[in-house]
Each structure stands twice: as structure tokens, then as C-alpha cells.
Amino acid sequence: MRNYVLRRLLQSGLILLGISLVTFILLYLIPADPARQIAGRSATAETVANIRAQLGLDDPVMIQYFRYLGNLVQGDMGRSYLQKAEVSVLIAGRLPASLLLMISAIVTELILGLTVGIVAALRRNKFEDQALMIFSFVSISAPQFVIGILLLYFFSIQFQWLPIGGYGTFAHLILPSLTLGLLGAGWYSRMMRSSMIDVLHQDFVRTARAKGIAQSQVIVRHVIPNAILPIIAMVGIDIGLFMSGIVVVESVFGWPGIGQLAWQAIQRIDIPVIMGVTIVSATAIVLGNLLADLIAPWIDPRIKIK
Amino acid sequence: MFKLFLAGLTGLALFGNVALAQVNENAPQGGSMTVTYKDDVATLDPAIGYDWQNWSMIKSLFDGLMGYEPGSTQLRNELSASNTISADGMVHVFKLKNGIKFHNGREITAADVKYSLERVTNPKTQSPGAGFFGMIDGFDSWNAGQDSGLSGVKVIDDKTIEIRLSRPDATFLHVMALNFASIVPKEAVDAAGEDFGRKPVGSGAFKLAEWTPGQRVVFEAFDGYHRAGVPKLESVTFEIGLEPMVALLRLQQGMADTLGDGIPPAQFMQVMNDPNQSKNVIEGGQLHTGYITMNTRMAPFDNVMVRKAVNMAINKERIVRIINGRAVPANQPLPPTMPGYAKDYKGYPFDQDGAKKMLADAGLANGFSTELFVYNTDPNPRIAQAIQQDLAAIGIKAEIRNLAQANVIAAGGEPDQAPMIWSGGMAWIADFPDPSNFYGPILGCAGAVQGGWNWSWYCNEALDARAAEADSMTDPSKTAEREAAWRQIYVDIMDDAPWVPVFNEQRFTFRSEKIDGDGTLFVDPVHIPVNYDYIFSTQAK
Numbered sequence: 118m119r120n121y122v123l124r125r126l127l128q129s130g131l132i133l134l135g136i137s138l139v140t141f142i143l144l145y146l147i148p149a150d151p152a153r154q155i156a157g158r159s160a161t162a163e164t165v166a167n168i169r170a171q172l173g174l175d176d177p178v179m180i181q182y183f184r185y186l187g188n189l190v191q192g193d194m195g196r197s198y199l200q201k202a203e204v205s206v207l208i209a210g211r212l213p214a215s216l217l218l219m220i221s222a223i224v225t226e227l228i229l230g231l232t233v234g235i236v237a238a239l240r241r242n243k244f245e246d247q248a249l250m251i252f253s254f255v256s257i258s259a260p261q262f263v264i265g266i267l268l269l270y271f272f273s274i275q276f277q278w279l280p281i282g283g284y285g286t287f288a289h290l291i292l293p294s295l296t297l298g299l300l301g302a303g304w305y306s307r308m309m310r311s312s313m314i315d316v317l318h319q320d321f322v323r324t325a326r327a328k329g330i331a332q333s334q335v336i337v338r339h340v341i342p343n344a345i346l347p348i349i350a351m352v353g354i355d356i357g358l359f360m361s362g363i364v365v366v367e368s369v370f371g372w373p374g375i376g377q378l379a380w381q382a383i384q385r386i387d388i389p390v391i392m393g394v395t396i397v398s399a400t401a402i403v404l405g406n407l408l409a410d411l412i413a414p415w416i417d418p419r420i421k422i423k
Numbered sequence: 424m425f426k427l428f429l430a431g432l433t434g435l436a437l438f439g440n441v442a443l444a445q446v447n448e449n450a451p452q453g454g455s456m457t458v459t460y461k462d463d464v465a466t467l468d469p470a471i472g473y474d475w476q477n478w479s480m481i482k483s484l485f486d487g488l489m490g491y492e493p494g495s496t497q498l499r500n501e502l503s504a505s506n507t508i509s510a511d512g513m514v515h516v517f518k519l520k521n522g523i524k525f526h527n528g529r530e531i532t533a534a535d536v537k538y539s540l541e542r543v544t545n546p547k548t549q550s551p552g553a554g555f556f557g558m559i560d561g562f563d564s565w566n567a568g569q570d571s572g573l574s575g576v577k578v579i580d581d582k583t584i585e586i587r588l589s590r591p592d593a594t595f596l597h598v599m600a601l602n603f604a605s606i607v608p609k610e611a612v613d614a615a616g617e618d619f620g621r622k623p624v625g626s627g628a629f630k631l632a633e634w635t636p637g638q639r640v641v642f643e644a645f646d647g648y649h650r651a652g653v654p655k656l657e658s659v660t661f662e663i664g665l666e667p668m669v670a671l672l673r674l675q676q677g678m679a680d681t682l683g684d685g686i687p688p689a690q691f692m693q694v695m696n697d698p699n700q701s702k703n704v705i706e707g708g709q710l711h712t713g714y715i716t717m718n719t720r721m722a723p724f725d726n727v728m729v730r731k732a733v734n735m736a737i738n739k740e741r742i743v744r745i746i747n748g749r750a751v752p753a754n755q756p757l758p759p760t761m762p763g764y765a766k767d768y769k770g771y772p773f774d775q776d777g778a779k780k781m782l783a784d785a786g787l788a789n790g791f792s793t794e795l796f797v798y799n800t801d802p803n804p805r806i807a808q809a810i811q812q813d814l815a816a817i818g819i820k821a822e823i824r825n826l827a828q829a830n831v832i833a834a835g836g837e838p839d840q841a842p843m844i845w846s847g848g849m850a851w852i853a854d855f856p857d858p859s860n861f862y863g864p865i866l867g868c869a870g871a872v873q874g875g876w877n878w879s880w881y882c883n884e885a886l887d888a889r890a891a892e893a894d895s896m897t898d899p900s901k902t903a904e905r906e907a908a909w910r911q912i913y914v915d916i917m918d919d920a921p922w923v924p925v926f927n928e929q930r931f932t933f934r935s936e937k938i939d940g941d942g943t944l945f946v947d948p949v950h951i952p953v954n955y956d957y958i959f960s961t962q963a964k
Contacts, residue, residue, distance in 0.1 A: 163567055266669075
């Protein structure tokens, strides 16, 4: 077990290194000059050259990369080209909001998805099943931007129950996490449904029924706990999915997370910020996957770590 | 993003010897307003900030020697009590007002002016505005990092500063009114270091009270402001991170007072067709021109006949309709609100048959294939499609290259990459209300260099000489003569047709009924979306 964890951590490190290298080279290859962006349209060629030199942009790309890596190892992610503030401070200021949104979206998608899946499986091929599966189909397919605006329109404008975007209270959290969670809820409801149907046909369920246990007891004590196992293990992977979703959801609801920061930095070729956000979110995804793999055998003994 | 929307120094219909805005100096003080924005504020450092969002915020936090009358493009003394120009136009002397203070309470002296000008031109500051100060004596060596300061700027005494130029320049006072020329206290800059943009200390009507990244920025009235009775509002709150569509919903619900990003295009007609809403929309001109550049160094655009034919092929009325009439068709580089605009100039007619004939005369009867570069955000790709269709009508097959802004700008800055560029979303809004600002970087030889903004690569040395001559007319009595000189320069440029001027954007500011003030304040040439200093709250007593 310890060897396995160490091996996986090492692998994760290598993956992150690869991601940082590829991102860095891609940013280098973009046919746009950050120094020119900083210098502005009134700048002379000398001014631009001077800024390039100060930022070390004239050095070969590998030297720039290793310099960046060297600083990164010491916890220095550099300063934003356009905001001039330290990248680590910019990200640290926004990470809590993104994490809060992510955790509450995970809770939302699990509660919604599992409930829908269980009900659909128990009412298999009946009206409820079909209605719920259409719901899950829609929630998987609809763009989050559209869902977000629709939720805002109904719950904030028509009914005026919830605030129109913003950050701060529990009420502010509901719509963004619902928007983000609906996508996953669709997936989970489908998986939970098939997993439930699978378990319902297992021998031990028949045995339990034969023993004369009430149907509700069979479902709650035998079917659900067994059906849920393969699904819980997938939550770690969601973190990766969410990383792309939060960019959209944060901008619809004005949620001050790292998605917002990333979007602005990309538009302005603010390389230190793009690198910082990429590394932080890649780390979250890699850790999420690692966590998922570690949790799986713990909740489902049939899965063995080799 | 920097430059682009760069503070449209609009002019409204009034301009130049304008009747000044009827700004109510006695409006009550108090109350507050909320402005919405999608993007976070990049920086509030006046030496660094150069986008349409922080431009007017910085104007309310900082002051320079010069400024503008509210709601107009009329220069006025701001921190200076008076300014004089030597007869040869080479030496400017400014006298500071008495009792002017920074937000930290310290009195402003001439040494602060020298420090601020040296800071913005110091290559280590990496200011995007440094180039504006090129006319100050000693700029070249200081900006190249070779001197100990700006030798042309001299402190005479605590209240007097002398600025010597290396060439007479009629735009100098406008440059002194730019944000980049704001006066900053050295001790606050030293204390904050590179974080000065997050901890700004100036002498403007407002001071920074709160900045929560990604959420809000709050300004509070500065009670030591050098103009009595200003600002009107007690505080201004900028709500950050809201999609323009969501921001509009908030305004309609009474939770916001104006939209920093404007009315979203998809909702524009809905708002304008509803009398209850459209009565709160104020329309104004903008010192902006949208144009198509044709690279004069790339065949076949090196042939003036081809460029003229393209000028005749574009249906500008239709393009204006595509953007819901939020612009007026253009026929010359200068916008109508800019001094020097040629009212009587007719431009090229829309005449596709004539254009075809001209192409045939140029030996291209069968047309040709080319590329049109365009910034990939709405409405620019749609506009590019309209241009593409118009070109197809005269036999030119243009392939559209939809790219990120920085990539289009980079391609335009190379001599052989972009045959045609639609300027939408990138260029050009004037930095200051003077005709020269539409020439040097985008039509003059100085801009036709690698990394420059003259994407037509048009360089006419005779015109360059005339431009230099016009800008050396610093004598205020020659203003009209200088304006006429510039007018002729732009008309003559159109003979060479390096651009197709397409339209001039209009501004539409949506306000709530909680804020009020003269209409000009809501389409203020230098303050976008509104002039925060003079707008008042209808709830103030």
C-alpha cells in the first residue's frame, strides 16, 4: 500500500511536470508578444525591447522554463504582467471560493443524482422512470451557461427567492452549485439506475427477499449500499470536469473564483497567471484522480491495489 | 486589451469651442451608486492602467496638472493654478494650486510632479503610456535607462515646475491630462512597491476604501479634495464578475445604477423598444472609428486602384444595421466629434459596379483571393462576413481568419502577414481629443514598423512632414489653422485609400433613476461609463 501510494505520487509529479512544460511551450509559441501587450501602442521599439529584456523573454524557451520551475519550487509563481500583483496571492485569494463551489456542487450532484437514479431504477420502464431519464438527458446536454441564466431568471427574477449573482451567503451559493451540479447529477442518475438494476438481480437480493425481509428494508440495507459503491469512487474524477465548468458558472453568477481569473488572463496573454492557474487546477485534477483510486478499494474490497 | 477601448475621449455633438456642459455645481452631496463590470479591475496604478474599465476609475482617484471640464473635451487646469508657454512653444511652466493634498494628507509639491513624470517614463516602471511623453527633453536617454532622470523637468520652487520640450508639440497639454501624467506620492509608491496598483494613493475626488478581488471595489469621497462640493456621491461601488446579461437584470431590479460594460447586444432592441427603459438610456458620440486596413506592401493592395475599388464595394449602411444601429457610417479616418473632421468631404460612394470596373482597369477583372483578419468576439465575425459578401460581389474572394485579439494585433504588426484586417474591438479610440492621435501610430510612417499599429503599412513621407508641421503650431491663436491642416491631411490620405473607414460607434449609457446629472456626464468624453465625480444621487438631500 505504501509503495503504491508513493509510486502514484511520483507518477502524479511527473504528470504535473509534463503539463507545466507543455503549457509553457504552447504559451511561448503563441504568435503574440507579451512585452508588446505591456508596452502599449504608444511604445517605441526600444521600450518593447527593454521590457522583453527585463522579463527575460529573450532567453531560449527552455532556459525560461527552468527559471520558472526553479522559482516555482521555491513557491514563487511570479507576478502578473498586467496586474503586477503576485500570482500566488491572486490565486490564493480566489481558491477558497472555487473550492466552496466545487464541494457544494459535488454534494448537490450526489444527492440529486443518486435519488433520481434510485427512484428510476425502482420504477423501471414506468412513467416516473422515463420522465426522470429525460430530465437527466436534458441536464447532461444543456449548456451550463443556458441553465445558469434560466435558473437566475426563474428563482431570482420571477420568484425573487434568491440573489441575482454575487458571493457571500448561503443563498448566493444555491444557484451556482445547482448549475454546476446538474450536469453531474444527470450522469450519476444514469449510472445509479443501471447499478441498482444490476444489484436488484443479484442472488443475495433474492435470498434476502426469500428470508422474508420487507421490500423497503431490502432496498435500503442491501441494494443501495452495494449499488452506490462504484459511483462514489467516481467523485474524484469530477474535480476535473468541474475545473472546466467553473469558468462558465463563475462568470454567469459573478463568483470570484479562479475560473474568472483564468479567463481574463487568457484574453490578455498574462503568462504568469495562466501558468499559475493551470498548475493549480492540474494539481487538483491529479490529486482528485489519485484520491478516487485510493478510495475505491477502501469502500469496495473487491477492487485490489496491485 | 490595453489600448483598445482606451477611454473614448468622446466629444458629443459639442466640441472644441463647445458650450460647456451645464454641470450643476450645486447638486446635493451624499448617496451612492453601483456600477457593474464583468472583468476584475486589472490595476489602479495610473502609470500602468490602460483599459476602458480602469481608465475612468483612475481619473476619479488621481489628478494631473491638467484635466477636462466635466462632460466635455475642454482642457482645464487641474492641480495647476496656471500654465504658461514660451513664445517658441518649447518651455511650459506650471504653478501648483495652494493647499492641494494627497489622500494621505500630505501637501503636493513640484517635486511630486517631477517624481511622477520620471516614474512613468522610467523603463523599470514598464508603463504602456511612456511613449506619450516623447516630446519632453531628455526622454530618449532616460527612457533608454541612460540618465538619472528626465532632464527636461525642473523644479523651480515648491509650487513651480518647468517642463522643457525637445520639439514644439501642440498636444502637450492633452498629454498632461492623460492618466499617465497623474501625480503620485513617492512615499506611498515606495511603501507599496509593485502593489501600488492595489493600494493607490492619489489626490482625486475619491479614495479607495475597499478592494475584494473578483467581487467589489469601493470608492469613498475624499473630503480633502481641492474642488469644493465635489464629488457629489459619498461612495461608488463597483460590482465585479457579472455577465453583462446578468448585470442588466440587476439594473432592472434596482440593484445597480449603471452598466460598465454597456447594454448587452442581444438585449439592446428590447431595452430600446421599451419606453420605460429607453428613457433612461443616454446616447452620445465616441471618438472611435472602425475600419478595414489594406496592407499597402502586399500585392495586389499595393495598387491604389484596388484599394479604391474595395472602398466602393463595402455596404456600410448594412454593417451598421448588423449592430442594431449602434454606429454611424464613416467616410474618413476621423470621427465626426473630433476637431478636424471634414464635414463636406463625401468619401467614396457605395458603387459595386464602379468598383468592378476599377478592378478590371487595375488588371484584375477576374478578381483575386485574399485573407481578412478579424478579432473573434461578437459582433466582429458577423461584420467580417458582411465585408466578405461585399468583396465577393466585386470578385474578391476573402477568407476570414477569426483569431484572438493578441494574434490579430501581432499579425498586423508584421509587414507580410495580414492583407486585410477589420479593426473592430481593437482599434481605434482616441487617447485624447486631438486629430493628431489618429495619425502617428495608425497612419504615419512611425507606426509602419514591426510591432506597430499601422496595419496598412502606409507611409507617406510628405504627409508625415505636414503632420509634424501641424503639431508644431503651439500658438493658441493658430488653433483653427492647425485644425485645417489636419483636416486636409486626412482628406489627402483618403486619396491613397489605405483604409476603408466603416463606421463610428455611438455610446449608449443605461442609468437607473437613483442617479442623475447633466446628460453629458453620462456620455462624458473622458469618463466611461459615466463621470463619477459629478453625478449625484436623487436620494441625497
